Amino acid sequence: MHALLAVVLLVAGMPAAADGLALTPPMGWNSWNKFGCDVSEKLIKDTADALVATGMKDAGYQYLVIDDCWQVRRDAEGRIVPDPDRFPSGMKALADYVHGQGLKFGLYSDAGTGTCQKRPGSKDHEDVDARTYAAWGVDYLKYDWCNAEGQDTRDSYARMSRALRASGRPIVFSICEWGSTKPWLWAPGVGHLWRSTGDIQDCWDCGKDWGGLGVVKIIDLQADLHPFAGPGHWNDPDMLEVGNGGLSAAESRSHFSFWALLAAPLMAGNDLRGMSAETREILTNREVIAVDQDPLGMQGRKVRDDGDREVWMKPLADGAKAVILFNRGAAPASVGVAWEDVSLAPRTKVLVRDLWRKADAGSFTGRYEATVGPHDVVMVRITPQP
Numbered sequence: 001m002h003a004l005l006a007v008v009l010l011v012a013g014m015p016a017a018a019d020g021l022a023l024t025p026p027m028g029w030n031s032w033n034k035f036g037c038d039v040s041e042k043l044i045k046d047t048a049d050a051l052v053a054t055g056m057k058d059a060g061y062q063y064l065v066i067d068d069c070w071q072v073r074r075d076a077e078g079r080i081v082p083d084p085d086r087f088p089s090g091m092k093a094l095a096d097y098v099h100g101q102g103l104k105f106g107l108y109s110d111a112g113t114g115t116c117q118k119r120p121g122s123k124d125h126e127d128v129d130a131r132t133y134a135a136w137g138v139d140y141l142k143y144d145w146c147n148a149e150g151q152d153t154r155d156s157y158a159r160m161s162r163a164l165r166a167s168g169r170p171i172v173f174s175i176c177e178w179g180s181t182k183p184w185l186w187a188p189g190v191g192h193l194w195r196s197t198g199d200i201q202d203c204w205d206c207g208k209d210w211g212g213l214g215v216v217k218i219i220d221l222q223a224d225l226h227p228f229a230g231p232g233h234w235n236d237p238d239m240l241e242v243g244n245g246g247l248s249a250a251e252s253r254s255h256f257s258f259w260a261l262l263a264a265p266l267m268a269g270n271d272l273r274g275m276s277a278e279t280r281e282i283l284t285n286r287e288v289i290a291v292d293q294d295p296l297g298m299q300g301r302k303v304r305d306d307g308d309r310e311v312w313m314k315p316l317a318d319g320a321k322a323v324i325l326f327n328r329g330a331a332p333a334s335v336g337v338a339w340e341d342v343s344l345a346p347r348t349k350v351l352v353r354d355l356w357r358k359a360d361a362g363s364f365t366g367r368y369e370a371t372v373g374p375h376d377v378v379m380v381r382i383t384p385q386p
Helices: 002-011 042-054 093-098 126-136 153-166 215-223 249-261 277-283 286-292
Strands: 027-030 063-065 069-073 079-084 104-111 139-143 172-175 193-195 233-236 266-269 300-304 309-315 321-327 333-338 350-354 359-365 367-372 376-383
Touching: 002 042, 002 367, 027 104, 027 350, 042 063, 042 093, 042 309, 063 079, 093 104, 093 126, 104 126, 126 153, 139 153, 139 215, 215 249, 249 266, 249 277, 249 286, 249 309, 286 376, 300 333, 309 333, 321 333, 321 367, 367 376
Parallel strands: 027 063, 027 266, 063 104, 104 139, 139 172, 172 193, 193 233
Antiparallel strands: 069 079, 300 309, 309 321, 321 376, 333 367, 350 359, 350 376
């Protein structure tokens, strides 16, 4: 499969990742958005079970990542120590359990002296931490940027990148410095993905004094970053809030659709153990996921802006286009895409497939138009016909 992807990428004129990791945006689950510091061995095992039982694993979710608060101190040799009360079996045994479910295991650390929740950071312990993670069976490291005053981002992240590569285990490296130093300009080759914004919040259009952002604000911050993403190096607009209660069904569909069109990592952040059928249907929509995981690896971009009505497009490896018709407004609106907007000749005949209805809309020439609800999207795949 990787050889086929590499061929596609070379044809597209884009380099494949040298280490073969994250050739498509990583998919998985992270504990922070729902659980914060309330993490435990039981939660992670239950979530691993739920990833399988709900069909999430079969839909492509594979990385199960424990965020902050799993670590408590360092031992006499400088090795990081997991919380013995919350993780009594240790991280190696927990990683083995996750791997036994056919999933991959991830952890969190920080480039500074302490994590955001004041647990031990990895500054000056990069080598020992990387070796420890490799010995435990870690497959993914999220690396934050708290308590790093006076440090240089490029140097700090390069240190851990080198340590991970020297560990002997393939570990996806997720850079989390919130887009503060434009990592899309320097992080390719250092990490496999990098946060391109501040932290997401479980709301549509809001902002927090400390930098938290609602979904639509994050979408706007991605609009000009499409030239910097590709296989093995992805812009990361943060984890998914689908299923956490702050978004309507329409807003959740929009959130998930945009993350797919933006070739973003799809890291679920909800409680998988009791999610609603509606939430599960959104998170496991394979036709939308296929847009995110398309091997061409191009990030989508805005191609038309008519105020509250917008059109976004992502080219796909088979020559089709994924298109979002987006309505920012508070009332239903008609939103249309002309073929010129998506680099097709006006007389081209195309098949339009609605990815949320999971049904073909029919054959069209010149343009396609649909009524879109407030804060909602119509997401279609436009395939030119012979």
